[in-house]
Amino acid sequence: MHQEDQRPRKFVWPLQAMPLARAISLSYALLIIYVSLTPFDFNIHNGIAGWAWLNAPLPRFITLFDVSVNILAYIPLGFLLxxxxxxxxxxxxALGVALGFSAFLALSVESLQTWLPTRIPSQMDWWANVLGGLLGALLAIPLGPQWLSGSIIRKRFDQWFGIHWAACALFLLFPWSQIYPQSSWLGTGVWGHAIFASVDWGTMVINHVAQEAVITALCWLGVGL
Structure with missing residues (x-):
């Protein structure tokens, strides 16, 4: 046998899909829809077409805060996609898919905001969202999902969670359930009022905010298990 044949060969891990990233991407997209369209008081009979904002002039006052929020909101989406x-x-x-999905989602949300009395759709918001999705995707490409596929981290993750990987998505999304100004987002944590309405929570050691956080965490844990 030749000496060259005895050299160790580098093992190539098979490419593995990332269902957790897909679940979090879908959940984050639904979160964007929820936050952008709340409180869902649509008025489709206001006489304005859903695409009218595409031809509307730019807002007279454009604040750095609004632009920054619109960009930052879509960076995680582009990264996860x-x-x-x-x-x-x-x-x-993948960059094209992330950019296209971010643009389509932002376009749909802005069009639906046309029929919300408390929302004002604009091209500036759409461009900021698209830029955020692009930046997130550009940040993800240099990292490359390859370093997670077949790595020891991925093997350990599969060993610990197995088919219950969706529970991780629930834990990661839990902080968003306390998003301002909804103190009990998606109805989580409000059952204490109905069950213990006569209890004066102001005299308790644990205040109302901490109680809601604990109840919500237990609800998410129960669903995940």
Missing amino acids: VFACYPRWRNFV
Whole structure:
């Protein structure tokens, strides 16, 4: 046998999909829809077409805060979509998918905001959202999902959670359930009022905010298990 044949060969891990990234991407997209369209008091008979904002002039006053929030809101979405597309679509193909999905989601949300009395859709918001999705995807490409696929971290994750990986998505989304100004987002944590309405929580050691957080965490844990 030749000496060259005795050299150890580098083991190539098979490319593995990332269902957790897909679940979090879908959940985050639904979160964007919820936050952008709350309180869902649509008035489709206001006489304004859903695409009218595309031809509307830019707002007279554009604040740095609004632009920054719109950009930052879509950066995680673009980042997660690159990992969610792996291994079927990678690199710049995944970049195109992330950018296209971010643009479509922002377009749909802005169009629906036309019929909300408390929302004002604008091209500036849409461009800021698209830029956020692009920045998130560009941040994910240099990292590359390859370093997680087949790695010891991925093997340990599968060993610990197995088919119950969706529970991790619930834990990661828990902080968003306390989003301001909804103190009990999606109805979590409000059952204490109905069951213990006569109790004066002001005299308790644990205040109302901490109680809601504990109840909500237990609800998410129960669903995850």
